[in-house]
Amino acid sequence: xxxxxxxxxxxxxxxxxxxxxxxxxxxxxxxxxxxxxxxxxxxxxxxxxxxxxxxxxxxxxxxxxxxxxxxxxxxxxxxxxxxxxxxxxxxxxxxxxxxxxxxxxxxxxxxxxxxxxxxxxxxxxxxxxxxxxxxxxxxxxx
Amino acid sequence: xxxxxxxxxxxxxxxxxxxxxxxxxxxxxxxxxxxxxxxxxxxxxxxxxxxxxxxxxxxxxxxxxxxxxxxxxxxxxxxxxxxxxxxxxxxxxxxxxxxxxxxxxxxxxxxxxxxxxxxxxxxxxxxxxxxxxxxxxxxxxxxxxxxxxxxxxxxxxxxxxxxxxxxxxxxxxxxxxxxxxxxxxxxxxxxxxxxxxxxxxxxxxxxxxxxxxxxxxxxxxxxxxxxxxxxxxxxxxxxxxxxxxxxxxxxxxxxxxxxxxxxxxxxxxxxxxxxxxxxxxxxxxxxxxxxxxxxxxxxxxxxxxxxxxxxxxxxxxxxxxxxxxxxxxxxxxxxxxxxxxxxxxxxxxxxxxxxxxxxxxxxxxxxxxxxxxxxxxxxxxxxxxxxxxxxxxxxxxxxxxxxxxxxxxxxxxxxxxxxxxxxxxxxxxxxx
Ligand SMILES: [Zn+2]
Numbered sequence: 001x002x003x004x005x006x007x008x009x010x011x012x013x014x015x016x017x018x019x020x021x022x023x024x025x026x027x028x029x030x031x032x033x034x035x036x037x038x039x040x041x042x043x044x045x046x047x048x049x050x051x052x053x054x055x056x057x058x059x060x061x062x063x064x065x066x067x068x069x070x071x072x073x074x075x076x077x078x079x080x081x082x083x084x085x086x087x088x089x090x091x092x093x094x095x096x097x098x099x100x101x102x103x104x105x106x107x108x109x110x111x112x113x114x115x116x117x118x119x120x121x122x123x124x125x126x127x128x129x130x131x132x133x134x135x136x137x138x139x140x141x142x
Numbered sequence: 143x144x145x146x147x148x149x150x151x152x153x154x155x156x157x158x159x160x161x162x163x164x165x166x167x168x169x170x171x172x173x174x175x176x177x178x179x180x181x182x183x184x185x186x187x188x189x190x191x192x193x194x195x196x197x198x199x200x201x202x203x204x205x206x207x208x209x210x211x212x213x214x215x216x217x218x219x220x221x222x223x224x225x226x227x228x229x230x231x232x233x234x235x236x237x238x239x240x241x242x243x244x245x246x247x248x249x250x251x252x253x254x255x256x257x258x259x260x261x262x263x264x265x266x267x268x269x270x271x272x273x274x275x276x277x278x279x280x281x282x283x284x285x286x287x288x289x290x291x292x293x294x295x296x297x298x299x300x301x302x303x304x305x306x307x308x309x310x311x312x313x314x315x316x317x318x319x320x321x322x323x324x325x326x327x328x329x330x331x332x333x334x335x336x337x338x339x340x341x342x343x344x345x346x347x348x349x350x351x352x353x354x355x356x357x358x359x360x361x362x363x364x365x366x367x368x369x370x371x372x373x374x375x376x377x378x379x380x381x382x383x384x385x386x387x388x389x390x391x392x393x394x395x396x397x398x399x400x401x402x403x404x405x406x407x408x409x410x411x412x413x414x415x416x417x418x419x420x421x422x423x424x425x426x427x428x429x430x431x432x433x434x435x436x437x438x439x440x441x442x443x444x445x446x447x448x449x450x451x452x453x454x455x456x457x458x459x460x461x462x463x464x465x466x467x468x469x470x471x472x473x474x475x476x477x478x479x480x481x482x483x484x485x486x487x488x489x490x491x492x493x494x495x496x497x498x499x500x501x502x503x504x505x506x507x508x509x510x511x512x513x514x515x516x517x518x519x520x521x522x523x524x525x526x527x528x529x530x531x532x533x534x535x536x537x538x539x540x541x542x543x544x545x546x547x548x549x550x551x552x553x554x555x556x557x558x559x560x561x562x563x564x565x566x567x568x569x570x571x572x573x574x
Pocket of ligand 1: 390391392397452453454455456
């Protein structure tokens with residue numbers, strides 16, 4: 001399974017820089033990053049190559065950080081590629097809470113990262129429908 | 143379980159009689175002071191005509207300002223030779239206020255503190271780590287003398303220097319702490335940062351909270367962080383210091399020692415007496431003090447009297463925890479707000495830390511109220527929506543408490559200034 005770390009950050013200059021600096025100092029690489037912000041604060045989601053290590057680094061710096069399982073799935077980087085996934089999940093009434101993606105091979109392959117309400121069930125369904133799910137190591141191999 | 147049963151559980155009628163006798167004695171002593179002598183004269187008051195607790199209403203109250211203006215000797219009722227100690231409260235503006243103590247005064251004060259400590263279960267077997275500053279401030283020495291009188295082993299460590307505090311807590315297995323509530327909460331997180339569990343690895347049973355008005359929710363947080371019983375105490379340097387009023391084991395209001403102080407609760411604007419249970423300013427008259435007797439001293443502290451008898455058997459009336467001070471209230475868009483109201487709401491929400499700041503500002507001629515709270519790492523689940531809901535919930539709960547909607551700002555832990563002393567919670571940046 002793939003893991004993501006979510007980090008709380010104030011919407012203030014330097015806060016994101018601090019997080020990426022702490023990770024890079026300890027040689028944790030970031031494969032994908034997404035930031036969503038609300039009223040005065042934000043949550044940064046990071047897909048690192050070493051999730052547990054990244055989590056420990058940030059927590060030991062007293063930064064609110066959460067480590068969780070996510071679904072990383074390969075989709076074709078073509079129009080309608082994303083729809084294939086949402087179509088399947090919707091058929092089983094599984095709500096997508098958050099999603100972000102990154103292209104690994106332009107025009108060919110992309111990785112979609114998903115947070116779904118019922119993660120184990122969603123995994124089974126996606127596998128059953130022929131999708132390839134990635135582990136932390138596999139994500140980084142691309 | 144009662145230190146001085148004859149006094150602490152005295153029948154109310156007898157207590158009233160004792161108060162009146164002591165009041166007359168105090169009035170006689172007041173005539174030795176330049177200030178009260180001329181005050182009686184200017185107001186055409188014959189002190190011998192004042193006999194009962196009701197009669198004191200004819201006397202104008204004494205304020206901190208009066209103490210300052212009559213520095214240094216205006217309130218001294220004995221000769222200088224009889225004074226064995228002075229205490230002083232730090233004046234934010236100019237001259238500090240000074241209280242003189244005779245050796246009888248120190249003795250009586252120590253006894254009030256001893257009976258207060260004994261009431262919360264402090265015994266001669268205890269190790270008493272006194273984390274209040276020693277010196278002119280009354281919190282350190284006042285409690286020290288009381289704890290020594292009981293026979294506890296006192297560690298007079300004073301305030302601050304957390305590393306050393308933790309060393310003593312560990313090596314002497316301290317059982318009782320005397321500490322400022324905001325520092326107690328900071329201390330528990332620093333103990334945890336050292337890899338110790340303040341609940342299990344230490345031996346603290348009783349925590350005496352003083353020097354800072356705090357809410358019931360803060361008390362609960364302190365109790366939870368150490369698994370100990372925390373007791374509220376009340377005192378001010380003008381009335382000796384600690385030992386004016388203290389909670390008993392029931393933790394429901396503080397017994398104010400009425401054999402040593404005559405209390406009144408009045409409306410701050412008009413000085414009219416409040417009804418029992420009605421919130422007002424506490425005025426205190428010393429009944430035992432030889433060197434610096436004070437009449438109807440304006441404490442600026444807001445509280446009310448809890449009339450119903452306490453199950454512990456003590457007959458001295460209880461006052462509620464301090465609900466605010468007449469001078470720490472701020473006015474925001476016409477609404478009177480006490481910081482403690484905000485604290486009460488915040489300390490009830492487990493997702494936010496114990497440190498917080500209230501910032502008043504003005505932008506484009508509109509006043510803004512911003513409350514900064516720290517997010518607790520253990521209760522962060524990576525969820526933006528959840529935090530937004532928490533923000534909304536805090537706004538709503540604060541609105542129902544203070545009647546205006548503040549802006550709630552989440553900050554990372556450790557980003558708000560932490561202090562080993564009294565916390566500065568309110569920052570008013572509104573320019574007039
Ligand atoms: Zn009681």
